[in-house]
Amino acid sequence: MILTGKATLIVQSGDHDKVYSAFIIGNGALSMGMEVSMYFTFWGLERLKKGKLDKGPLSKMNFLGLGKWMMKRKMNQSNVRDLENMMEDFVELGGKILACDMTMEIMGVEKKDLRDEVISDYCAVGTYIKEAKESDITLFI
Amino acid sequence: MVERKINVSGETCPVPLVETRKAVRTAEPGDVLIIQGDHPPSKEEIPMAVDALGLELLGIEEDGKNWTIRIKIPSEV
Numbered sequence: 529m530i531l532t533g534k535a536t537l538i539v540q541s542g543d544h545d546k547v548y549s550a551f552i553i554g555n556g557a558l559s560m561g562m563e564v565s566m567y568f569t570f571w572g573l574e575r576l577k578k579g580k581l582d583k584g585p586l587s588k589m590n591f592l593g594l595g596k597w598m599m600k601r602k603m604n605q606s607n608v609r610d611l612e613n614m615m616e617d618f619v620e621l622g623g624k625i626l627a628c629d630m631t632m633e634i635m636g637v638e639k640k641d642l643r644d645e646v647i648s649d650y651c652a653v654g655t656y657i658k659e660a661k662e663s664d665i666t667l668f669i
Numbered sequence: 670m671v672e673r674k675i676n677v678s679g680e681t682c683p684v685p686l687v688e689t690r691k692a693v694r695t696a697e698p699g700d701v702l703i704i705q706g707d708h709p710p711s712k713e714e715i716p717m718a719v720d721a722l723g724l725e726l727l728g729i730e731e732d733g734k735n736w737t738i739r740i741k742i743p744s745e746v
Contacts, residue, residue: 532721556683559690561722609684617687621694 533664534563538656541669542571543587544596544611550669551614557665558621565648566618567656569628572669573635576627576642582611615646624648626655670699677706678735685711686718689740693722698744701727705737712736 535557539550550566557564568576575581589595603610609617619625627642627650639650649655660666675692677685685706692702704715712729715738719726727739 552683555687559683559686560718561690607679607681609680617691621687621690 532561534565534659534662535665535667536656536660536663537564537566537666538668539566539568539572539575540570541587542574542584544582544584545587545599546669547572547575547581547584548611548614550667551611551618553667554623555614555617555621558618558623562664563622563624564618565624565626565659567626567628567651569631573628573631573637573642576625576647577637578641578643581615619646626651628652670701671697672701672703674703674705677704677708677711680706681708682710684708686714689715689718690722693724693740693742696742698742700742702740702742703737704740705735707734707736709734712738715740 535554537550537554539547541547554564554566571584575584585593586596586599625646625648627647629650629652631637632650673692673696675688677688680688685704685708689702689704692704696702706712712731716726716729719740723743725741725743727741729739730737
């Protein structure tokens with residue numbers, strides 16, 4: 529199979545809509561034959577905690593969760609695949625999920641708090657720079 | 670050679686693309702995949718993925734808002 533380049537994404541935000549965007553782009557890139565790595569850092573890393581993937585607020589118009597509830601309802605009506613399934617697709621298609629080691633230290637997150645089964649590796653900025661340098665697409669979300 | 674149907678009718682972005690990719694990964698050289706759906710941008714994007722993956726586009730048929738895309742997995746892959 530021809531692999532057409534590489535995409536490297538930093539997921540710094542833990543906002544529901546932004547994590548969605550990251551997985552849609554990631555899955556799209558994998559589907560187009562690219563290699564994809566997603567680096568979860570700061571608030572993004574929160575979403576790799578057990579049971580927290582779809583617990584982020586909306587980046588705008590969250591209204592204490594009411595906005596998010598409405599958005600989720602609308603997404604359901606439009607038959608948008610939920611985040612858990614998006615992540616499953618991402619891993620199945622060979623996407624790599626990386627957890628930022630420094631964030632874990634700052635925020636007191638331990639490996640046992642995270643979903644180790646979906647995480648390819650725990651790393652730092654050097655790994656990202658090395659991968660980003662050989663990537664055709666890099667995004668900071 | 671196997672012909673396999675993948676129905677993504679009613680599905681939206683990025684599911685038709687993702688399901689196509691999953692099917693391609695498990696297909697054998699010479700297999701034909703028949704993708705059926707109704708998400709308008711996917712009708713344009715699945716052929717882009719076919720091109721990017723080095724597959725053979727056998728044809729696109731349209732019937733109102735429904736479309737059918739036929740893909741062949743090349744034997745040299």
